[in-house]
Amino acid sequence: MYNERYRPQFHFSPKENWMNDPNGLVYFKGEYHLFYQYHPDGTKWGPMHWGHAVSKDLIHWDHLPIALFPDELGTIFSGCAVVDYGNTSGLKDGDEDVMVAIFTQHEEGNQKQSIAYSHDRGRTWTKYHNNPVIANPGLKDIRDPKVFWHEDANKWIMSLACGNHIRFYGSSNLLEWEHMSSFGEGYGAHGGVWECPDLIEVPVKGSEEKKWVLIVSINPGAPNGGSGMQYFVGEFNGKSFLPDESPETTHWADYGRDFYAAVSWLDTPTQEQIWIGWMSNWQYANEVPTHPWRSAMSIPRVVTLMKTENGYNLVQTPVKEIEQLRTRKTIEEHDVITHKEKPLKLSGVGPLLEMDIEVKEAQADTWGIHVRHGESQTTIAFHLKKGQWSIDRTQSGEVDFSTEFPSKDIAPFEKEVNKVQFYLDTSSLEVFLNDGESVITELIFPSQEDVEMELFARNGEVAFDRVKVTNLKGIWEKEREL
Known part of the structure; x- marks a missing residue:
């Protein structure tokens, strides 16, 4: 169970x-x-x-x-x-x-x-x-x-x-x-x-x-x-x-x-x-x-x-109570710069995690995060010139159970992208932009549990103050009777 x-x-x-x-x-x-x-x-x-x-x-x-x-x-x-x-x-x-x-x-x-x-x-x-x-x-x-x-x-x-x-x-x-x-x-x-x-x-x-x-x-x-x-x-x-x-x-x-x-x-x-x-x-x-x-x-x-x-x-x-699920297993990078030839790869981070990204300066047309589960990939992208961000789950794993499921879902944002926080569970992704000013929630059904993150940028570079991944523990370790 x-x-x-x-x-x-x-x-x-x-x-x-x-x-x-x-x-x-x-x-x-x-x-x-x-x-x-x-x-x-x-x-x-x-x-x-x-x-x-x-x-x-x-x-x-x-x-x-x-x-x-x-x-x-x-x-x-x-x-x-x-x-x-x-x-x-x-x-x-x-x-x-x-x-x-x-x-x-x-x-x-x-x-x-x-x-x-x-x-x-x-x-x-x-x-x-x-x-x-x-x-x-x-x-x-x-x-x-x-x-x-x-x-x-x-x-x-x-x-x-x-x-x-x-x-x-x-x-x-x-x-x-x-x-x-x-x-x-x-x-x-x-x-x-x-x-x-x-x-x-x-x-x-x-x-x-x-x-x-x-x-x-x-x-x-x-x-x-x-x-x-x-x-x-x-x-x-x-x-x-x-x-x-x-x-x-x-x-x-x-x-x-x-x-x-x-x-x-x-x-x-x-x-x-x-x-x-x-x-x-x-x-x-x-x-x-x-x-x-x-x-x-x-x-x-x-x-x-x-x-x-x-x-x-x-x-x-x-809710702040979710912080109690954080473990000591973290990966943290400071003062990172990414561009087309220099993505930032973070391996061995899954499968339950919280990711926090703080942006210092973005000069790229588009930047984002590939969330990879083995061969499957979900992409969170920020299209700065368009004032839009998106999640593409068309290659996220098991998608063919419904013709309606594979999707690239788009949201607007008001100004610039300063902070990104997201929570990855075994079959869902909840992304909070700029401390929750815009939110995208998606189901995904990945092919494997192993997770690799890759920060990428296109047509320019992006400087990050901080990129942090924190592994989370589950809530079902034991069944309690009430």
């Missing part, structure tokens, strides 16, 4: 069978809860349940039994969980604060919102006797509720994905909901259905300012194909979301092919906004060459905003 080919070693994955969207992210009594879309009877998408895991540090996870099962109202689609500290629902029974899950139940042609509650830190659940709490109003798609307590409005706020827009509902007790407003028709990208919304208040780096950010997953319609995530920055007054920018403006959270359905944890002890995403794409999610499990989650990331000349830009950085 956990030694299978392509098994992620420091990303969460289920022991076996199918997983997709993260659900019910909440921190309670020292535990980060991760529920997730789960099909316990196969490695392809099927009748949805809620799987469940908990962590004390967002890095090491303990598997728990399935939390929610389908019933006569349908299967259990995506949703959220809250701790009802004020017992607004009246569902508390005893001394333990009640945890409430809010989720979509799916029958063919009929999606509605239901709740369940737990008195034992999410270990066992009781479905509410009067489900659904929001009946279907006549829409084909109405799903993925995300709920939080809004202090100023003194009510629970729900964001709900409704095909081509988001509806906002309010409730004083989690049981009775009022539709307050809608947002999205004519705004942003509409190449596919809107899913998995999240409305969060995010700090702006270097200031006391905070802005509201509405997160919307979209499938298909992402900039590099298939599934992706867009976001809108603005204000929320307890009833309506008011965007700062014009309807045609579109912001993308991650330009990779494999970061989708990310939502944030509630009640984090640091009060940071931390989210996690499903590392896959609906174009090929059912076909990726893994067994006996399918899918993994991203590294949890802290979300902030950066104010730019063009508005606000979402910034993502890996």
Whole structure:
């Protein structure tokens, strides 16, 4: 177990069978809860349940039994969980604060919102006797509720994905909901259905300012194909979301092919906004060459905003807790210059690693990193004249399981490239440019475990202050019982 080919070693994955969207992210009594879309009877998408895991540090996870099962109202689609500290629902029974899950139940042609509650830190659940709490109003798609307590409005706020827009509902007790407003028709990208919304208040780096950010997953319609995530920055007054920018403006959270359905944890002890995403794409999610499990989650990331000349830009950085996986095995080079005739090769570095690059001066048209696994190669490249960077995984290893998988995925960057940080696991690559101002997340299925890095430059040279590779240890050394 956990030694299978392509098994992620420091990303969460289920022991076996199918997983997709993260659900019910909440921190309670020292535990980060991760529920997730789960099909316990196969490695392809099927009748949805809620799987469940908990962590004390967002890095090491303990598997728990399935939390929610389908019933006569349908299967259990995506949703959220809250701790009802004020017992607004009246569902508390005893001394333990009640945890409430809010989720979509799916029958063919009929999606509605239901709740369940737990008195034992999410270990066992009781479905509410009067489900659904929001009946279907006549829409084909109405799903993925995300709920939080809004202090100023003194009510629970729900964001709900409704095909081509988001509806906002309010409730004083989690049981009775009022539709307050809608947002999205004519705004942003509409190449596919809107899913998995999240409305969060995010700090702006270097200031006391905070802005509201509405997160919307979209499938298909992402900039590099298939599934992706867009976001809108603005204000929320307890009833309506008011965007700062014009309807045609579109912001993308991650330009990779494999970061989708990310939502944030509630009640984090640091009060940071931390989210996690499903590392896959609906174009090929059912076909990726893994067994006996399918899918993994991203590294949890802290979300902030950066104010730019063009508005606000979402910034993502890996949680600091991942630093505990660093080993003493490192390779570090200082004051390095590369050009066409002089690449920098770093051998024997794999297969789990963190790489940090600090750029001193770049006069080349293009520079980048070849990540080589034996004969296979994934290339991260920075096209400075074009103001773009890319990941090419067309030669990354096993790519022929889907015609949609081999890809060269492109992202813009605002100014110059100063820092590059990336995390390489057995079957994924997460790259953070300029301290997370731009991110690309990609699955790869390399032919070998041995890794060699090569920094290259074309049409000019690049000087680096530092190039550092740190080997990481895995999180599954032993199975713990909780």
